[in-house]
Amino acid sequence: MGNITARAPGSLVVAMRTNSASTELPGDEFNQYLEEEGLNNVLALREKFGLMDAPGREIFSRCAKSIILVDEQSQGYDQQMDLPLELVPRTDPLHASTQVPLDLQLLFHGQPLAGALVKAQLKADPVVELTARSNAQGMVSFDLMEPGLWLFNAVHMEPSGDDSADWESLWSSLTIDLTDQFDQAN
Incomplete structure (x- = not known):
């Protein structure tokens, strides 16, 4: 846990990449994870x-x-952080509302990643989850129906070059609190 103090108005973009970890799942569980x-x-x-x-x-x-x-x-708000798998907003979060879709671009090593499943999840009770597949430009668009803390995520997996694993994956996430923006737009 930490504290952040903003020095100027605007978007404060905070990013991190974890060290690699490994996991092994039985075949049926791994297949289910791939489907999900x-x-x-x-x-x-x-x-x-x-x-x-x-x-x-x-x-x-x-x-x-x-x-x-x-x-x-x-x-x-659209600043890229040079993460190997990164979700970048292409719609100004201040303009996101029930009338204006939020567009995101998924980048893999700085290039658009097509065909990836991107999930949008509202941290609410009950949880709201939306999904979309990225197009050829890595773009997805979400019609967000409620204000709140939204979590967007995607996973990309490729064969591993490491002898200890068959696959290597990157998990990307983006969180944006759109509570105040929705209140102002409506």
């Missing part, structure tokens, strides 16, 4: 090579980012 995260390409490869029952050995790291709007200003 929309990693159809990995599932297809496992099926093609007869590996559906094989355990899933994975190395993963997280690329987390939060945007904090300071003094009701948003300049800098």
Whole structure:
């Protein structure tokens, strides 16, 4: 836990990447995880090579980012943080509302990533979850129906070059509190 003090109005973009960790799941659990995260390409490869029952050995790291709007200003909200997998808002969060969709771009090593499942989750009771697949430009658009703390995330997985794992994945997340913006827009 830490404290952050903003020095100027605008968007304070905070990002971090974790060290790699490893996990191994039984084949059926790994396949279910792949389905839940929309990693159809990995599932297809496992099926093609007869590996559906094989355990899933994975190395993963997280690329987390939060945007904090300071003094009701948003300049800098679209700043890229050079994370290997990164969600970048393309709609000014100050303009997000029930009438204006929030557009995000998913980047893999700075380039648009097509075909990835991106989830939007409102931290509420009950939790609200929306999903979209990124287009050729890595873009997704969400019609956010309620204000609050929104978490957006995506997972990208590729075969691993490490002998200790079959797969390497990056988990990207972006959080933005859109409570005040919705109140002002409506």
